[in-house]
Each structure stands twice: as structure tokens, then as C-alpha cells.
Amino acid sequence: MLRKVLALAAVVGAIAAPAFAATSSLEPKVQSWSFNGPFGMYDQGQLQRGFKVYEQVCSACHSMNYVAFHDLGEPGGPWWNPKYPNSNDNPWVKAIAAGWPRQVSTINSDTGDETHRPPTTADVLVPPFPNDAAARASNGGALPPDMSLLVSARDGGPNYVYSIVTGFAAPPAGLDVPPGKYYNPYFPGDVTANWHGTGPTPPGGFISMPPPLTDCKVTFDDGTPCKLDQEAKDVAAFLQWASDPKMDQRKQLGLAVMIYLFLFSGLLYASYRRIWRHVAH
Amino acid sequence: MSGHSTYEPKTAVERWIDTRLPIIRFGVDLMDFPTPKNLNYWWTFGGILAFCLVTQIVTGVILAMHFDPSGTGAFSSLQGIMRNVDYGWLIRYIHTTGASMFFVAVYIHIFRGIYYGSYKAPRELLWLIGAAIYLVMMATAFFGYVLPWGNMSFWGAKVITSIVGAVPVIGPSITTWLVGGFTVDAPTLNRFFSLHYLFPFIIAALVGLHIWALHVPGNSNPLGVDVKSKSDTVPFHPYYTVKDGFAIALFMILFAVFVFYMPNALLDTDNNIPANPLQTPAHIVPEWYLLPYYAILRAIPDKLSGVIALAGAIACIFALPFLDTSRVRSMRYRPQAKLYFFIFVVDCLVLGFCGAHEPNEQVIPGLTTFNLLDSDLNTYVWLSRIAAAYYFVYFLVITPILGLRETPLPVPESISSPVLSHPAAPPAGATASPEKKG
Numbered sequence: 001m002l003r004k005v006l007a008l009a010a011v012v013g014a015i016a017a018p019a020f021a022a023t024s025s026l027e028p029k030v031q032s033w034s035f036n037g038p039f040g041m042y043d044q045g046q047l048q049r050g051f052k053v054y055e056q057v058c059s060a061c062h063s064m065n066y067v068a069f070h071d072l073g074e075p076g077g078p079w080w081n082p083k084y085p086n087s088n089d090n091p092w093v094k095a096i097a098a099g100w101p102r103q104v105s106t107i108n109s110d111t112g113d114e115t116h117r118p119p120t121t122a123d124v125l126v127p128p129f130p131n132d133a134a135a136r137a138s139n140g141g142a143l144p145p146d147m148s149l150l151v152s153a154r155d156g157g158p159n160y161v162y163s164i165v166t167g168f169a170a171p172p173a174g175l176d177v178p179p180g181k182y183y184n185p186y187f188p189g190d191v192t193a194n195w196h197g198t199g200p201t202p203p204g205g206f207i208s209m210p211p212p213l214t215d216c217k218v219t220f221d222d223g224t225p226c227k228l229d230q231e232a233k234d235v236a237a238f239l240q241w242a243s244d245p246k247m248d249q250r251k252q253l254g255l256a257v258m259i260y261l262f263l264f265s266g267l268l269y270a271s272y273r274r275i276w277r278h279v280a281h
Numbered sequence: 282m283s284g285h286s287t288y289e290p291k292t293a294v295e296r297w298i299d300t301r302l303p304i305i306r307f308g309v310d311l312m313d314f315p316t317p318k319n320l321n322y323w324w325t326f327g328g329i330l331a332f333c334l335v336t337q338i339v340t341g342v343i344l345a346m347h348f349d350p351s352g353t354g355a356f357s358s359l360q361g362i363m364r365n366v367d368y369g370w371l372i373r374y375i376h377t378t379g380a381s382m383f384f385v386a387v388y389i390h391i392f393r394g395i396y397y398g399s400y401k402a403p404r405e406l407l408w409l410i411g412a413a414i415y416l417v418m419m420a421t422a423f424f425g426y427v428l429p430w431g432n433m434s435f436w437g438a439k440v441i442t443s444i445v446g447a448v449p450v451i452g453p454s455i456t457t458w459l460v461g462g463f464t465v466d467a468p469t470l471n472r473f474f475s476l477h478y479l480f481p482f483i484i485a486a487l488v489g490l491h492i493w494a495l496h497v498p499g500n501s502n503p504l505g506v507d508v509k510s511k512s513d514t515v516p517f518h519p520y521y522t523v524k525d526g527f528a529i530a531l532f533m534i535l536f537a538v539f540v541f542y543m544p545n546a547l548l549d550t551d552n553n554i555p556a557n558p559l560q561t562p563a564h565i566v567p568e569w570y571l572l573p574y575y576a577i578l579r580a581i582p583d584k585l586s587g588v589i590a591l592a593g594a595i596a597c598i599f600a601l602p603f604l605d606t607s608r609v610r611s612m613r614y615r616p617q618a619k620l621y622f623f624i625f626v627v628d629c630l631v632l633g634f635c636g637a638h639e640p641n642e643q644v645i646p647g648l649t650t651f652n653l654l655d656s657d658l659n660t661y662v663w664l665s666r667i668a669a670a671y672y673f674v675y676f677l678v679i680t681p682i683l684g685l686r687e688t689p690l691p692v693p694e695s696i697s698s699p700v701l702s703h704p705a706a707p708p709a710g711a712t713a714s715p716e717k718k719g
Binding site: 065149155245251254262264265268269271272276279280281 | 318319357360363364370371374515519520523524526527530531533534537538540541542544545550551553554563697
């Protein structure tokens with residue numbers, strides 16, 4: 001039987017498949033997160049610290065086009081406060097929007113001329129560049145990805161972001177790093193063409209972003225030590241929130257739904273046993 | 282539906298309606314429908330599938346209210362649903378999870394039909410309609426997957442529409458017509474949205490036919506013997522409404538685990554990147570429910586032959602009632618068929634597993650065997666070839682030949698005759714069991 005199968009398969013298979021280039025990057029370093037598990041929620045202090053890192057460092061190059069200022073004050077968000085159910089009234093949110101370093105481009109409705117206005121809480125976090133071409137021009141041709149969905153768009157999620165930020169390493173001897181690029185063993189890519197050393201090709205790839213964070217690049221207002229590791233974790237947690245802002249709400253509702261469904265199933269099972277009691281089946 | 286109506290209009294209004302449009306009679310007969318009393322839990326997946334279809338239509342209609350089916354607006358309107366629409370995240374996650382749940386249920390339903398021979402006379406048309414539903418479901422799911430206009434949506438659409446291009450002579454023209462241009466772009470999204478809204482209603486119509494075709498011969502059952510008397514059946518309501526209801530509630534628990542605790546487990550991270558024609562994802566893979574077919578497609582290096590194999594794999598499902606020569610419906614009484622069936626189930630899972638891997642990836646890491654034709658024997662391409670071969674051999678060789686050559690076990694006379702697995706408790710007030718007499 002097996003021989004027949006093999007013979008049949010041999011008849012149908014003929015042309016060579018393309019060679020598979022083996023490239024790999026290191027697996028992201030797994031961290032423990034407050035939002036892990038079915039009951040895990042965001043740590044509001046961590047989100048606030050992470051936002052500060054984004055605001056002071058990342059936002060110089062990375063946009064966040066799906067996150068509005070008022071989102072920061074929504075339930076589960078960094079500045080959620082039950083005193084302000086409408087996050088547009090939240091004084092912290094208003095202060096962040098008012099203090100944002102960039103203005104929103106608009107037109108003067110009387111003249112039609114291009115002009116600028118200060119951001120309101122309804123605006124998205126005003127991006128650093130007016131368009132992708134401008135972003136590329138300022139970053140050596142590379143486009144800094146929008147950060148609103150960065151965590152959910154990468155395998156490994158927050159662990160990946162944490163690993164990239166903390167994973168910059170001196171290139172091993174024999175690896176030519178192209179100008180304007182940086183070696184990162186956690187960044188997916190293929191460095192084979194630039195490898196002249198002995199032994200197997202090093203893992204990872206070349207990233208256009210220079211190492212963004214160092215110890216005390218950002219200081220924290222709550223007294224948390226400003227270590228690189230802490231900054232990376234906090235910004236990864238903040239970006240996780242940006243990708244999935246409704247997670248707290250989702251897990252809370254989920255618990256109620258699960259309890260309801262278990263009770264409902266039990267009730268239906270009891271009804272089933274009762275209705276079928278006198279039927280042999 | 283099949284002429285044994287027990288409905289008697291009791292009021293003047295009901296009589297008036299009944300002589301003009303017997304819609305109450307229709308509903309009552311549907312609820313009273315005599316159903317074999319020995320249906321097991323595998324039979325609850327019909328009801329579960331009806332639940333899935335309704336869920337998808339209701340959530341889908343709501344999503345369409347907030348969705349912008351344009352090349353520039355689709356991706357961000359989805360973010361609007363996820364972030365700004367009240368409970369939009371819930372509705373969308375129910376819809377995306379619901380697609381997978383729908384396929385889980387339909388695969389169990391199909392395997393149940395194969396195991397218990399539910400497609401055999403006089404239920405061939407019932408099976409064919411069911412196979413048509415499955416085909417339209419796959420198309421609907423594919424159109425739906427394109428709508429978020431993420432990068433995997435875009436490249437998935439490119440790969441799947443290019444399959445049509447393999448048809449000789451007219452293929453390229455059909456592809457152009459299907460995608461609305463020379464390549465996948467905004468017009469593709471527009472027409473896929475239109476079709477994604479249309480097809481579920483075609484499914485609903487086919488489900489109506491499926492239930493009609495079911496109600497002519499009535500349900501098959503785990504023993505595969507025909508209903509002989511009234512004592513073999515119970516009315517559909519309340520007996521099966523409560524049993525199906527219980528099964529649906531259990532199914533909803535599984536559903537809710539995914540919706541609330543791992544809504545992204547069945548989605549692709551690449552689809553959170555907006556569609557980008559210049560950036561190909563590292564691995565283009567379809568959703569899990571299409572992976573077995575994807576493996577069959579890629580098992581054959583020649584594109585046209587691969588597409589023929591893919592179409593053939595689906596055609597086998599349609600042809601099953603005419604390939605099976607055995608007159609014994611249930612595989613409970615066909616020990617050999619049972620063995621080949623379970624190998625077939627594992628085979629389909631293996632195909633799905635192969636579809637998720639790169640063809641040249643090693644099945645057992647680090648083991649190099651010998652090169653057969655184009656690649657090493659220890660690769661997913663060879664595993665999928667072996668699995669695809671069994672898939673076709675099962676339908677085209679084993680099923681027809683086994684029915685003629687096997688010796689089935691004796692089949693019970695009727696549903697009530699075999700030893701029942703759940704004997705009835707004596708009715709309240711009845712005399713005690715005979716063995717306890719005296």
C-alpha cells in the first residue's frame with residue numbers, strides 16, 4: 001500500500017522547488033507582564049511611564065495614528081480616572097494635548113490658506129512627519145512604522161519590542177554593518193551577504209533605528225529607577241495597551257460571560273435530563 | 282413537510298390562516314418532526330451550525346454599518362470599530378472567531394456524516410446541498426478575510442485569485458474580471474465586500490433546502506437503520522431543542538474563551554500591517570480551515586496540476602454518495618471502514634499541519650535522508666504528497682472497493698431493539714422493576 005502511495009506521489013511530483021534560504025533571528029526574550037493570563041490587567045503606573053518614554057523618545061520618529069489624546073483617559077488607559085467618565089474632561093489628558101510639541105495642520109476657513117492649530121483631546125497624537133515620504137527623507141530612506149498597532153503586528157508582541165530595544169549588540173568580528181544601519185540579533189533579516197567571519201552566519205538583521213534608549217534617557221516621576229531594562233519594559237507595555245486598549249474591558253466582561261454560560265449550561269443539562277427521563281435512548 | 286401533519290387549528294383565526302397560508306402548520310410540524318431517539322451528541326452540530334450562521338449574519342450586518350470598503354479607508358475604519366464604536370471590539374471578535382468556530386462545527390458535521398453514512402440513499406441530495414454550503418462557506422470566508430485590507434489579506438487575495446489564472450486560455454481573463462483590474466487593488470476589495478455580504482444569504486437559502494431535504498427521509502441515526510415505528514422516534518421539540526440547546530451552550534463556552542481571552546490566536550499578525558503591494562509577508566498562509574487544501578495545492582509543483590488536484594479534492598466530497606458501494610450506513614458495523622476512516626481524519630489533520638509549514642522545512646529537524654525527485658524525503662512537501670495521496674485513495678479506491686469486499690457486522694433490526702446505552706427510568710408511579718419483584 002505504502003509503495004503504491006509513494007509511486008503515485010512520485011508520478012505527480014517532478015519540478016524542483018526553490019532552495020529555502022535559512023535565515024533566523026533570536027527568539028524574543030520572554031518577560032512577565034501584568035496583563036498576562038485571563039485575569040491580568042494593565043498596570044496604570046507602568047502605562048504612564050511607558051507613555052513618557054514614547055512621548056520623549058519614540059514620538060520623535062514614530063507616529064501613532066490610531067490613538068487619540070482622549071484614549072489616554074479611557075477605562076484601562078494610562079490616565080483613566082473614574083472621576084472623569086468623559087475622558088475629554090480629564091485634566092491630565094487636556095494638559096498632554098495642550099503641551100504636545102506639534103500642531104495640527106488645517107486650513108483657515110476664511111482664506112483657505114494652510115495653517116496650524118493646537119491639538120484638542122479629540123485629535124490623534126500629532127505625528128512627527130506630515131507624510132511617509134517626509135518620514136523616509138528624515139530617516140535615511142527607512143520608514144519608522146506607526147506604533148498604534150506595532151505590538152499586535154509583530155510575532156512575540158511586547159516581548160519582541162522589549163527584545164529589540166534592549167537587544168542591540170556590538171556586531172561580531174567579521175560582520176560588515178552597512179552605513180546608517182545597526183546590528184540587532186532580534187530583528188528579522190538576513191546578514192549572510194555581509195558576513196565574512198568564521199562559523200555560521202550570526203542571527204538577526206540590520207535595523208535602521210539606532211539604539212533608542214539608554215539608562216536614564218527618561219526619568220520617571222514615580223521614583224522608579226531609570227534603567228534601560230525598565231524603560232524598555234514600560235514602553236512595550238504602553239504599546240501593548242495602544243494595540244489592544246479594550247483588553248481590561250474585554251477580560252472583565254469575559255469573566256461575567258463565562259460565569260453566565262456555565263450556569264446556563266448547567267440549567268440546560270438539568271432540563272435535558274429531566275425531559276429525557278422516561279425515554280430510553 | 283413529508284405529509285404527516287398532526288396540526289389541528291383550534292381557533293377560527295388559525296383555521297382562517299391555515300386554509301390560506303399554512304405557516305402555523307409549517308412551524309408546528311417542524312417542531313413536532315419525528316426524530317430518531319438515539320441521536321448522539323455528534324448530531325447536535327447541525328443546530329450549532331445554524332447558531333453560527335445567525336451569529337455571523339447578525340454581527341456582520343452590524344460591522345457593515347461601520348466599515349468603509351475602500352482601499353484607503355478599510356484598514357482605518359476597522360481600527361475605528363475596534364477603538365471607537367461602542368463594543369465594536371466585541372462584535373468584530375465574535376465575527377472573526379465565529380468564522381473559525383463555523384468551520385470547526387462544519388468539519389465535525391461532515392466527518393459525522395461520513396462516519397455514519399448519512400449521505401447514503403435516500404439522502405444523496407441532502408449531502409450534495411451540504412457540500413454546496415461548504416463550498417460557498419469557503420468562498421465567503423475568503424472574501425471576508427480580504428476585507429480588513431491588512432497585508433495578509435492583500436497577499437492572500439493575490440495568491441488565491443492567481444489560482445484561477447492557472448486555467449488554460451481563459452484563466453488570465455477571468456482573474457482580471459474577478460479582481461477588477463490587472464492586479465489586486467481597491468476594486469477587488471469593493472467587489473469582495475459586495476460578495477461577502479451576498480453569499481451568507483445564499484448559504485441561508487441553501488440551509489433551507491438542506492433542512493427541507495432532511496425532512497423528507499428524516500434524520501439518519503448512529504445505528505444507520507431506518508425508523509420502523511413511532512416508538513423509534515421522539516418529537517423534535519422538546520427532546521432535541523433541549524439537547525441541541527445544551528450542546529450550543531457548551532459550544533458558546535469554547536467560543537467565548539476565544540473571543541474574550543485569545544481573540545488574536547486565530548488571526549495573523551501580518552494583518553495588523555496595512556496592505557502593502559511592495560512588502561510580501563515572509564510566509565503567506567491562508568486561515569487554518571483552508572490549510573489542507575493549500576497543502577494539496579502545493580504538493581504538486583506544476584501550478585495547473587495543483588489547481589486540478591485542489592478542485593478534485595473538493596469534488597471527491599461531492600461525489601462521495603456515488604463512490605461508496607457499501608449498503609451498511611453506519612461504520613459501527615464496518616470495522617475495516619472505521620479503521621480507514623480514522624486514518625482519513627488523521628490524514629486531513631496532517632494535511633492541515635503541512636499547509637502551515639514551508640514545503641522545504643524538515644519534518645524531523647536535523648535529519649537529512651535521501652533526495653527523492655525534487656526534495657529530501659524528510660520535508661513537508663513529501664509529507665503533504667503522501668497525505669494528499671491517501672486523501673484521494675480514500676475516496677477513489679478504498680471507499681468503492683471496501684464496500685464490495687468487506688464483511689460487515691450484523692446490523693440491528695431497529696432502533697429500539699439493541700441494548701440501549703441509557704435505559705429509561707421507570708415512569709413515576711409505575712410498578713418496580715421485575716427483577717426486584719417479591
